[in-house]
Amino acid sequence: MILPIIIAIVIISSIAACLAGLLNIAEYFFANYGPCEITINDDRKFTVEGGEKLLSVLINEKIFIPSACGGRGTCGLCKLKILEGGGTLLPTEEPYLEEYERQNNVRISCQVKIREDIKIEIPEELLNIKEYSCKCIEIADLTYDMKLFKFQLLEPDTIDFIAGQYIQLLTPIYEKSGEEVYRAYSVASDATQKNVIELIIRLMPGGICTTYCFEYLKVGDEIKLNGPYGDFRLSETNAPIVFIAGGSGMAPINCLLHQMKNENINRNAVYYFGANTVNDLFYLDEMKQFESQLADFKFVPVVAAADKDDSWDSESGLVTQAVERNLKNADQCEAYLCGSPGMIDASIEVLKKLGMNEKNIFFDKFE
Numbered sequence: 001m002i003l004p005i006i007i008a009i010v011i012i013s014s015i016a017a018c019l020a021g022l023l024n025i026a027e028y029f030f031a032n033y034g035p036c037e038i039t040i041n042d043d044r045k046f047t048v049e050g051g052e053k054l055l056s057v058l059i060n061e062k063i064f065i066p067s068a069c070g071g072r073g074t075c076g077l078c079k080l081k082i083l084e085g086g087g088t089l090l091p092t093e094e095p096y097l098e099e100y101e102r103q104n105n106v107r108i109s110c111q112v113k114i115r116e117d118i119k120i121e122i123p124e125e126l127l128n129i130k131e132y133s134c135k136c137i138e139i140a141d142l143t144y145d146m147k148l149f150k151f152q153l154l155e156p157d158t159i160d161f162i163a164g165q166y167i168q169l170l171t172p173i174y175e176k177s178g179e180e181v182y183r184a185y186s187v188a189s190d191a192t193q194k195n196v197i198e199l200i201i202r203l204m205p206g207g208i209c210t211t212y213c214f215e216y217l218k219v220g221d222e223i224k225l226n227g228p229y230g231d232f233r234l235s236e237t238n239a240p241i242v243f244i245a246g247g248s249g250m251a252p253i254n255c256l257l258h259q260m261k262n263e264n265i266n267r268n269a270v271y272y273f274g275a276n277t278v279n280d281l282f283y284l285d286e287m288k289q290f291e292s293q294l295a296d297f298k299f300v301p302v303v304a305a306a307d308k309d310d311s312w313d314s315e316s317g318l319v320t321q322a323v324e325r326n327l328k329n330a331d332q333c334e335a336y337l338c339g340s341p342g343m344i345d346a347s348i349e350v351l352k353k354l355g356m357n358e359k360n361i362f363f364d365k366f367e
């Protein structure tokens, strides 16, 4: 009895999926929305041919909205207020919008197709984001799957950003990708160094941008990036700091440490950096240098799988376990977390358990 029901459900779902696919194909080839007018902040207007996604149209106009996933609908960062003409909210947008945002007509711009005239609101600071041409001037191995990339800015030749912010790198069309894609990377370098940007990138198997950077990008090549984005930054309090990061989450913390050095910020700070093995550790000399330059800073590398041959004699286990073992007076501290969503969620749980107020926990999740 159950089997026929399951078969019926599978058949109905397959037919529905086919119909939806056919509708999309039909829309792609036959729908003609004609010219549509885009109005931004009741001020700037331009006309585009309907049928494009709102995010792409804005990028073509050199208006850069945070879009860490490159328009794949998985980061939820490309939010915009649509005052008129966005159509109904799509199921693909729902997971990223809070109830108050839905009521205020906030939409996920990479999911909204332009089918009619549209009026949108974009915060002024996003309108100031620029596109930069730059030249790759150095590529250095940090670990077996992590590299440091240095880019010299050409046009404009300097960038102003706040330590902790990120940029979006544009991967050009190349052998393994038929389209240009943007990916977000936190800046690792000193924010006072305005004509060079340093990025720490981990190779993601099959990743369009990381494959390009690791296998195709060469010193001397030109590439485009835009930014800066993000509000991950040091607060202006004197609270002791707990930094927790893993992998390329090192980048924004390194940038914040430069800021602390440049601005003589003498706050007590302990940096727990989690790695799977000793071979995943990097920037140990840089961290030693910060220990000698900053008034009250300690770097604590934590290795999860420190096998016997590694002769590892420092913290081992999960980074959260090391925090749990060592952190005292968490209720007085602020925490800055960077890395994978799993590591960040686990760290938040541990910090709350140790008494830290959630409003003192700041994080940058690398999706």
Ligand code: FES
Binding pocket: 066, 067, 068, 069, 070, 071, 072, 073, 074, 075, 076, 077, 078, 108, 109, 110, 111
């Ligand atoms: S760009 Fe990531 S969800 Fe739209």
